[in-house]
Amino acid sequence: MPNDNLKKLxxxxxxxxxxxxxxxxxxxxxxxxxxxxRELRKGFELHLEQTKGHVQRxxxxxxxxxxxxxxxxxxxxxxxxxxGSEVMEEDFTDAVLDAALIGAARRVEHYExxxxxxxxxxxxxxxxxxxxxxxxxxxxxxxxxxxxxTELAKQINTQANQESHQKKHDQSRxxxxxxxxxx
Ligand SMILES: [Fe+2]
Numbered sequence: 001m002p003n004d005n006l007k008k009l010x011x012x013x014x015x016x017x018x019x020x021x022x023x024x025x026x027x028x029x030x031x032x033x034x035x036x037x038r039e040l041r042k043g044f045e046l047h048l049e050q051t052k053g054h055v056q057r058x059x060x061x062x063x064x065x066x067x068x069x070x071x072x073x074x075x076x077x078x079x080x081x082x083x084g085s086e087v088m089e090e091d092f093t094d095a096v097l098d099a100a101l102i103g104a105a106r107r108v109e110h111y112e113x114x115x116x117x118x119x120x121x122x123x124x125x126x127x128x129x130x131x132x133x134x135x136x137x138x139x140x141x142x143x144x145x146x147x148x149x150t151e152l153a154k155q156i157n158t159q160a161n162q163e164s165h166q167k168k169h170d171q172s173r174x175x176x177x178x179x180x181x182x183x
Contacts, residue, residue: 002126010128011065014069015070016074016076016115017074017116018055018062020111021054021058023078028051031104035098035101036095037156037159039152043152053138054141057134064130084105087104096163098159099157102152106149109145112142116138116142119135
C-alpha cells in the first residue's frame, strides 16, 4: 500500500524538479551564447532541447497524478544558475570561460542526477512503474550530458591552460572578450 506521506514527498520533489528544469530552459541559451568552442555551444543547445523534453515528461507524470506541476521554487537550481551567471561576468579569456561554464554545467547535472535518482526510487516503491521509466529516461540523458561535458573538458582545459600562458606573454593584446560579452 502506498504511504500518503511518501506520496506527498514524491509529488513535492517532482514539483521541485519541474521548477529546476524550467529555470534551466531559461539559463541554457545564455550559457550557449557565452560559450566560445563550437562543440560546447552545440552541446548546450542540444541539452536545451533535451531539457524541454524533461519538462514534458514531468507534465505527463503530473497529468497522470491529476496534480498541477507548479507551486515550488527549486532554490538549489536557483543558486547553481546564479553561480553560472557569475562566471560569465568574470573577465576570463575564451577557453577559460568555457572551462568555467563546463564546471557550472557539471554541477547542474550532478544536482539533477541526484534529484532524478531519488524520485525514481520513490516512484518504484510507490508502484508508479510508468513514472519510474519516464524519470529513468531523463536520468540517463542527464548522465550522458555529464559524460559529454567531462570529455569536452579534457581538450578545453588544455586549451585554457595554453591561452593563459599566451596572455601572460602578451599583455598588450586587446581583450577579444569585450566584443562578444553577453548581456
Ligand atoms: Fe533535465
